[in-house]
Amino acid sequence: xxxxxxxxxxxxxxxxxxSDCGYRKVKPDDQVLFDLYYDKMNQPWSAATSFLxxxxxxxxxxxxxxxxxxxxIGICYxxxxxxxxxxxxxxxxxxxxVARSFAVLKKDLQALHAPVxxxxxxxxxxxxxxxxxxxxxxxxxxxxYMEYIYxxxxxxxxxxxxxxxxxxxxxxxxxxYETEEITKDHREEIxxxxxxxxxxxxxxxxxxxxxxxxxxDRVLSVYDRIRADGILVRVDGKMVGFCIVTxxxxxxxxxFKHALKQYKGINEYLLRECYERFLKDVxxxxxxxxxxxxxxxxxxxxxxxxYSLSSRLTLVEK
Numbered sequence: 001x002x003x004x005x006x007x008x009x010x011x012x013x014x015x016x017x018x019s020d021c022g023y024r025k026v027k028p029d030d031q032v033l034f035d036l037y038y039d040k041m042n043q044p045w046s047a048a049t050s051f052l053x054x055x056x057x058x059x060x061x062x063x064x065x066x067x068x069x070x071x072x073i074g075i076c077y078x079x080x081x082x083x084x085x086x087x088x089x090x091x092x093x094x095x096x097x098v099a100r101s102f103a104v105l106k107k108d109l110q111a112l113h114a115p116v117x118x119x120x121x122x123x124x125x126x127x128x129x130x131x132x133x134x135x136x137x138x139x140x141x142x143x144x145y146m147e148y149i150y151x152x153x154x155x156x157x158x159x160x161x162x163x164x165x166x167x168x169x170x171x172x173x174x175x176x177y178e179t180e181e182i183t184k185d186h187r188e189e190i191x192x193x194x195x196x197x198x199x200x201x202x203x204x205x206x207x208x209x210x211x212x213x214x215x216x217d218r219v220l221s222v223y224d225r226i227r228a229d230g231i232l233v234r235v236d237g238k239m240v241g242f243c244i245v246t247x248x249x250x251x252x253x254x255x256f257k258h259a260l261k262q263y264k265g266i267n268e269y270l271l272r273e274c275y276e277r278f279l280k281d282v283x284x285x286x287x288x289x290x291x292x293x294x295x296x297x298x299x300x301x302x303x304x305x306x307y308s309l310s311s312r313l314t315l316v317e318k
Contacts, residue, residue, distance in 0.1 A: 010062075010077055014084075014112060021108045023064035023075065026054040028222035030065075035227070035248070037072045040092040044251040046312050047147055047288045048120040049088055052228060052246050052255055056215040063087065071101045075108070076119070084109065086118040088125055098128040102135070106317070116317035123311055140314040144292035147310045148300045150285045158304030159272050168272055171265025175235045179273060182230035182242065187220035190232065193239045197258060216256065219244070228255070229278040233270065235263060243270040245278050252279035253286045286310075 010018075026034075034051050047053065054063040065074040071091035077084050086109065089101045106116050121129065129137065150158070158164065171177070180186070194216050219228070230244035241259030245252060254274070259266040279285065289312070290297040301307070 009079070017112050018064050018075070021111060022066040023108075024066070026051075026058075026063045026065055026074075028055055028225045031226050034072065034090065037090040038248055040070075041090065041249065042093045043122075043124045044249045044286075045088065045090070046120050046122050046310065047253045047255070047286050048145075048312055049090070050246060050248075050253060050255075052219065052226060055222060055226060056219055056255075058218055059214065060211070068101060068104055069097065071097055073101050073105050073108075075105070075112075084112055084114040086116070088118065088121050093125060093128045095128060095131045099132045102129065102132055118315040119312070121313040121315055123313070126313060126315075129315055136318040137315040138318055140316065141311050142314070145289045145312045147289050147312065148287040148303075149308045149310050150287065150304050151306065152282060152284060154304040154306040155275070155285045159268070159275070164268050167265035168268040169265070171263065171269045174265070175263060177233055177235045177240075177269075180232050180234075181277070182220075182223065182232050182244065184220055184223040186232055186242075187217065187223070189239055190220055190242055191217050193242070194258065197260060219256075229274070230256070231270065231273055231277065233259075233266065233273075241266045241270050243274045245274050247279060247282050250283035251286055252282035252284070254288065 031051050060079045061076055063074055063076045065072050071089045073089060074087040075084055076087050086105050089098060109116050194213050198212055228244050228246050230242060232242045233240055240263045243254065244256040245254055247253065257270055259270060287300055290300055
């Protein structure tokens with residue numbers, strides 16, 4: 001196994017201030033509580049604000065939260081940059097509730113000697129933050145982190161394009177495959193698979209947000225305690241791919257999808273099979289961002305005839 005990048009922990013002084021401000025670290029069992037607030041959201045949130053992400057990047061991007069007057073206020077520590085930022089409020093948005101919550105977040109960040117920054121804000125949230133009396137923000141819109149959103153009908157049509165349909169059926173005809181729905185018992189098998197296909201071909205410095213191997217393992221270690229679904233595919237008894245999805249408020253999100261590319265059609269199979277099993281009842285699909293990778297960008301742009309790009313905005317108080 002490669003030596004993975006060391007996580008830069010927060011100082012004990014900073015941790016004490018966070019605790020004194022009433023925050024605690026997000027844990028897998030908090031999903032039940034978070035879902036009560038997610039269900040009150042005016043519209044769906046970005047994939048980056050999903051509960052699974054707080055679990056995946058627990059070490060490199062730990063999230064701390066507290067409840068305040070019907071809203072969850074959260075802060076995130078970006079270990080690589082050694083800085084704290086706010087995350088979008090979770091709960092029902094009104095001008096008044098956002099103004100009240102922002103005042104608390106601002107006070108807490110000032111106590112932590114951190115600038116007032118809120119990351120991963122979606123466009124529908126922006127007017128609520130901009131309406132806060134006496135506040136003004138610089139708005140950063142990074143193209144590399146715009147999420148690809150497909151209406152269900154368009155997504156289905158994309159999967160049924162001639163080439164995609166051919167590769168999907170080719171995989172089923174060509175290979176002696178078996179499919180299982182993922183449980184926590186698959187943890188070791190998936191860990192070894194990721195170590196082979198991901199860590200075996202990349203340097204640790206390529207994982208900008210933390211170790212993907214550790215993150216995947218962390219999700220599988222608590223898989224029975226979070227709301228996620230997924231499949232694992234083997235050919236002749238050998239694992240060749242897996243996919244994990246989540247859904248909430250009519251939004252389906254493809255959180256993980258990794259496969260051995262030499263098995264033609266495996267990606268089309270994983271995409272369609274997860275959709276058919278778990279996401280048929282959603283209104284739209286969030287296929288997350290392309291991270292600036294040109295090949296991934298072309299793939300997501302060509303996946304369906306119609307899609308939209310949902311910005312993940314960063315607000316910096318002026």
